[in-house]
Amino acid sequence: MDVKSKQQISSYIIASQEEEIKRIALDLHEGVGQNLYSILTGLQVVESGTKEPEMKNYLHEMTLLIEKTIQEIRLLSVELHPPALTTLGLLPAMKSYCKLYTSTFGILVDFKSTGEEKPIPERNRIAVFRVCQEAFMNIAKYADTSNVKINFVWKEDELTISIRDYGKGFQPEDFEQHSLGLEAMKERMLLTGGRCTISSKIGEGTQIKLSLPLMGD
Amino acid sequence: MTELRELPGVMEVCDNLKTTAGCEFVGLAIQNETGPDVRWHYATGNLNDKYKRITVRFGKGIAGKIISSGSTMMITDFPHQINGKITDYPIMLAEKLVSSYAVPLFFHDVPKGVLLVGKREPYVFSEEVQQKVNDSALILEQLLKEHI
Numbered sequence: 001m002d003v004k005s006k007q008q009i010s011s012y013i014i015a016s017q018e019e020e021i022k023r024i025a026l027d028l029h030e031g032v033g034q035n036l037y038s039i040l041t042g043l044q045v046v047e048s049g050t051k052e053p054e055m056k057n058y059l060h061e062m063t064l065l066i067e068k069t070i071q072e073i074r075l076l077s078v079e080l081h082p083p084a085l086t087t088l089g090l091l092p093a094m095k096s097y098c099k100l101y102t103s104t105f106g107i108l109v110d111f112k113s114t115g116e117e118k119p120i121p122e123r124n125r126i127a128v129f130r131v132c133q134e135a136f137m138n139i140a141k142y143a144d145t146s147n148v149k150i151n152f153v154w155k156e157d158e159l160t161i162s163i164r165d166y167g168k169g170f171q172p173e174d175f176e177q178h179s180l181g182l183e184a185m186k187e188r189m190l191l192t193g194g195r196c197t198i199s200s201k202i203g204e205g206t207q208i209k210l211s212l213p214l215m216g217d
Numbered sequence: 218m219t220e221l222r223e224l225p226g227v228m229e230v231c232d233n234l235k236t237t238a239g240c241e242f243v244g245l246a247i248q249n250e251t252g253p254d255v256r257w258h259y260a261t262g263n264l265n266d267k268y269k270r271i272t273v274r275f276g277k278g279i280a281g282k283i284i285s286s287g288s289t290m291m292i293t294d295f296p297h298q299i300n301g302k303i304t305d306y307p308i309m310l311a312e313k314l315v316s317s318y319a320v321p322l323f324f325h326d327v328p329k330g331v332l333l334v335g336k337r338e339p340y341v342f343s344e345e346v347q348q349k350v351n352d353s354a355l356i357l358e359q360l361l362k363e364h365i
Contacts, residue, residue: 061327068275068285071254075274104274105307106267140310141303146265 025081040066105140115154124192143167161210169200234353242335246280267311280331287328294339316340324365
């Protein structure tokens with residue numbers, strides 16, 4: 001089997017998985033989430049009509065529990081497939097992800113974008129988003145840092161993204177520890193026709209550079 | 218919500234627990250007055266201020282699981298033998314903790330807070346240490362009950 005066929009198969013498998021992830025995310029948000037919201041509204045009506053303090057307190061605790069569950073379902077759904085990625089585009093989806101990332105790991109994200117955002121086919125949007133997500137997860141797991149910088153540069157024919165942390169970094173020989181994830185990031189960018197380069201220095205942090213061609217799709 | 222760390226006694230209980238339990242980190246997470254969010258209000262022995270920005274996910278990680286289940290949790294050698302992904306345990310990652318023991322704080326019989334002690338090495342928390350954490354949790358419940 002030649003390289004092109006292998007790449008086509010990889011693209012097909014990834015696209016199928018993303019389709020399934022998107023379906024589950026939508027079902028959680030529109031199905032389970034909406035039902036829970038109806039239950040919440042019903043409980044609030046019952047609570048407001050209840051005079052007995054003990055029962056009122058109990059109902060209030062139940063509404064809080066459902067609120068927490070709705071919030072978790074929403075977060076799960078967004079984690080699986082951010083709706084902004086389909087409806088609003090890569091930049092809004094990444095901005096929203098960075099907010100969630102800070103509130104999850106306490107790591108501050110300095111987000112910059114220069115140039116005008118250009119339309120990207122959904123398949124490539126998802127690929128870039130997933131690669132950025134993987135990079136951010138690696139930072140939370142290994143980098144031991146409180147700050148990350150992400151910089152989008154939009155040119156006429158290319159988008160470049162740089163993700164920089166100022167954490168502990170790693171040596172090439174430690175590469176093996178992270179290699180599968182890092183190789184997957186490179187491969188995924190290659191499938192979009194783009195590139196992913198990773199550089200790291202002990203004590204100085206890690207930089208990941210992504211580039212995506214914007215013409216010819 | 219009143220800054221809980223400013224309430225008399227809260228810092229003292231946590232600081233004392235860190236010393237008497239021989240731990241490197243103690244954290245106190247409480248559910249916000251309005252809405253379902255839970256966040257870390259006070260920590261001692263912290264390496265950075267990430268804990269202040271972390272919002273605990275319901276049912277996820279240590280604090281989230283404790284608040285959703287109302288039971289205690291011990292981790293002896295993170296990230297080995299954990300349920301779920303490493304990234305489901307943000308406070309362990311943020312504070313580079315390797316072991317922890319955490320208990321729920323109950324208000325009106327509902328778990329709404331977590332008291333967590335941790336070390337940056339593999340460790341099994343003895344029954345004696347567990348009892349110290351449980352006792353501190355009871356004191357904190359009394360100190361905080363007017364404010365939750």
